Amino acid sequence: MEISGAQALLECLKKEGVEIIFGYPGGVVLPLYDALYSDKTIKHILVRHEQGAAHAADGYARATGKVGVCLATSGPGATNLTTGIANAHMDSIPMIAITGQVATPLLGKDSFQEADITGITLPIAKHNYLIKKTEDLPRIVKEAFYIARSGRPGPVVIDIPKDVFVNKIKFSYPDKVEIKSYKPNLQGHPKQISLACKAIAAAKRPVMYVGGGAISANAAGEVKQLAEKCNIPVTTTLMGLGAFPGTHELSLGMLGMHGTAYANYAVTDCDLLIAVGARFDDRVTGHIDKFAPNAKIIHMDVDPAEIGKNVRVDVPIVGDVKNVLRAIIEKVAAKEKHAEWVAQIEEWKKKYPLAYKSTKEIKPQYVIEEFYRLTQGRDVIIVTEVGQNQMWSAQFFKYDKPRTWISSGGLGTMGFGLPAANGAQFGRPNAIVADFAGDGSIQMNIQELTTAVNNRLPIKIFVLDNCFLGMVRQWQELIYERHYSHTNLCNNPDLVRVAEAYGAAARRVEKVEDVKAALEWSLTITDRPALIDFMVAKEENVFPFVPPGQPINEMLID
Amino acid sequence: MRHTISVIVENKPGVLSRVAGLFARRGFNIESLAVGVTEDPNVSRMTIVAEGDERDLEQITKQLYKLIDTLKVFDLPREKAVERELALIKVAANEKTRSDITQIVEIFRAQVLDVSEDSVVIEISDEADKIESMEKMLRRFGIKELVRTGKIALERGG
Missing domain, CATH: 3.30.70.1150 (ACT-like. Chain A, domain 2)
Structure with missing residues (x-):
């Protein structure tokens, strides 16, 4: 029996195990939406802006480890996805973005709603395809999923012209993928593993520096095993939060621009730095020549291009970090506590703890800590927007498990949090999903409240409302002589009324003593989103702060 | 230093713009570029002349390998070619x-x-x-x- 390209696409998605797609209809994807109309298996979530679809697919992927799928029509629909695609690319999130395209005879003629989305997404996707014949569709979808989830994961765009959706084929789905030019190297080289083991044995002041790669490789267990077997203190990047328990005695918390002082000091002083699925990003390293200046560096990553990109590495190991860590754990000799090193770190921890001053005002850090206390031991996923809200959430909530922290790391996309929280809640319906937001970023995709309300998603949105574009204001205060150029957001709409208009439950909290009760209240709302507008201290800063381009041990602590 | 880099790629539409775009966005200037099909009609060979030190060459080689359509990349030193x-x-x-x-x-x-x-x-x-x-x-x-x-x-x- 012959089926249309649109039906074939849905069959392909089912074969790949896709249960849910986030999308928005339009002209050229009508044949696909018609096929969805009578399909009973695949759940389609109607968003209110295509960017929301891309971030929801991304949040779903981060929360579940599965491939997220989003869908948009040609032209503006496709271009609206691009921020979400770039965001997933920077953070190596497996995603399939399906875009409609004008029919093949109209391609290249500036047709209505035509945009060259494969051209546009070249630098922001792992790979992309324009399908010109329906016969090619099953093979291309198979390849796209394989590329998205294997090696270093990432988004793959599949652009499908209208006539490719309409034309009929005899459907069969390939069992295997064979891409001659794409063969990720997953096993670490045994010689390099030995070198790594020797370096670990010789180290007196080792530190593990763990990034998002450990989470995408599902290697949190191995990170912990190696850390415990050899007594190695562990710091994580923003993307690596949850890859090692934040409450563990070997945990140093996050490093970098807003990392803990003790993590930054430890990295600066260490004699061995073991980088696990991390990429020496400028927000982590600060002044690159002064980063871990005395350390031998072991760098394990599945992407060979990351090794040696930003720093010179002594022991490069290309491979899936789970496999590499396993091989090291098997071979390396257990080590006792590095007594002097631990004592030094303890001293730093005592001397420079993460802290803030309590006042009569609501401190944003307090809201986060209070929510942590309230939900400790429960299945919680924290999602953030970008800016101060994100950094405080990274600092003052302890993440003990992978995939409990969802944040836009590489691209730093304001407006990511709310749609990503929706995606995460769809993926993990029993988890408490909370989006810590700022009063700036929450408005960048506020329309996605509709998606949450219509699907009765009990996400929590905690706006740390300081009437400012807080992080930019902080830089203006500290670097631009308090010239608060266009960062004052006091003319924002009433967010409580906005949320209520969307059908969400909402409250405003203005007093410290009401914070706890309000957070508790939000947990009682289980059939719709709950938004709390916390009026927090306006000019609170995120500390520690390493001014851009400075060495990470030269930070402003308060 | 000037390098002559051979890039063997799948002969597919759009591959040239993937390769050229990669050089541009990673900040490597292409001095000259020649593309044509090889002894295997499914495979094209690009010869690219570009300026850069050893570290640049290593990085651009790795980035080229990351393109899904790239089969092989190698530097051709003048004395060997x-x-x-x-x-x-x-x-x-x-x-x-x-x-x-x-x-x-x-x-x-x-x-x-x-x-x-x-x-x-x-x-x-x-x-x-x-x-x-x-x-x-x-x-x-x-x-x-x-x-x-x-x-x-x-x-x-x-």
């Missing part, structure tokens, strides 16, 4: 100068492809510096038009 570029040069020529021009053509083992009343078209296939010297020699006659291909190169022996 045979290299050719092709140039077509249209030179102003009259009865008086034509024989002088022909002499230069012979010295450089180039050839004349077309002769008209007031010009000749010369073809030269050689290494870049030879083409440049010939161009210099012809300049006094008046070069009307000049077109050059990018460099192509193959490893010696093997």
Whole structure:
């Protein structure tokens, strides 16, 4: 029996195990939406802006480890996805973005709603395809999923012209993928593993520096095993939060621009730095020549291009970090506590703890800590927007498990949090999903409240409302002589009324003593989103702060 | 340092823009580029000349490998390769100068492809510096038009 390209696409998605797609209809994807109309298996979530679809697919992927799928029509629909695609690319999130395209005879003629989305997404996707014949569709979808989830994961765009959706084929789905030019190297080289083991044995002041790669490789267990077997203190990047328990005695918390002082000091002083699925990003390293200046560096990553990109590495190991860590754990000799090193770190921890001053005002850090206390031991996923809200959430909530922290790391996309929280809640319906937001970023995709309300998603949105574009204001205060150029957001709409208009439950909290009760209240709302507008201290800063381009041990602590 | 990089890719639409775009966004300047199909019609070979130190070369090689359509990337050091570029040069020529021009053509083992009343078209296939010297020699006659291909190169022996 012959089926249309649109039906074939849905069959392909089912074969790949896709249960849910986030999308928005339009002209050229009508044949696909018609096929969805009578399909009973695949759940389609109607968003209110295509960017929301891309971030929801991304949040779903981060929360579940599965491939997220989003869908948009040609032209503006496709271009609206691009921020979400770039965001997933920077953070190596497996995603399939399906875009409609004008029919093949109209391609290249500036047709209505035509945009060259494969051209546009070249630098922001792992790979992309324009399908010109329906016969090619099953093979291309198979390849796209394989590329998205294997090696270093990432988004793959599949652009499908209208006539490719309409034309009929005899459907069969390939069992295997064979891409001659794409063969990720997953096993670490045994010689390099030995070198790594020797370096670990010789180290007196080792530190593990763990990034998002450990989470995408599902290697949190191995990170912990190696850390415990050899007594190695562990710091994580923003993307690596949850890859090692934040409450563990070997945990140093996050490093970098807003990392803990003790993590930054430890990295600066260490004699061995073991980088696990991390990429020496400028927000982590600060002044690159002064980063871990005395350390031998072991760098394990599945992407060979990351090794040696930003720093010179002594022991490069290309491979899936789970496999590499396993091989090291098997071979390396257990080590006792590095007594002097631990004592030094303890001293730093005592001397420079993460802290803030309590006042009569609501401190944003307090809201986060209070929510942590309230939900400790429960299945919680924290999602953030970008800016101060994100950094405080990274600092003052302890993440003990992978995939409990969802944040836009590489691209730093304001407006990511709310749609990503929706995606995460769809993926993990029993988890408490909370989006810590700022009063700036929450408005960048506020329309996605509709998606949450219509699907009765009990996400929590905690706006740390300081009437400012807080992080930019902080830089203006500290670097631009308090010239608060266009960062004052006091003319924002009433967010409580906005949320209520969307059908969400909402409250405003203005007093410290009401914070706890309000957070508790939000947990009682289980059939719709709950938004709390916390009026927090306006000019609170995120500390520690390493001014851009400075060495990470030269930070402003308060 | 100048490098000649061979990039073997799947012969698919859009591959050239993937490769060219990669050089541009990673900040590597392409001096010349030649593309054509190989002994296998499904595979194309690009020869790219670009400037950079060893670390740049390593990084661009790795980034090229990350492109899904890339099969193989290698640097061709000059001493290990045979290299050719092709140039077509249209030179102003009259009865008086034509024989002088022909002499230069012979010295450089180039050839004349077309002769008209007031010009000749010369073809030269050689290494870049030879083409440049010939161009210099012809300049006094008046070069009307000049077109050059990018460099192509193959490893010696093997």
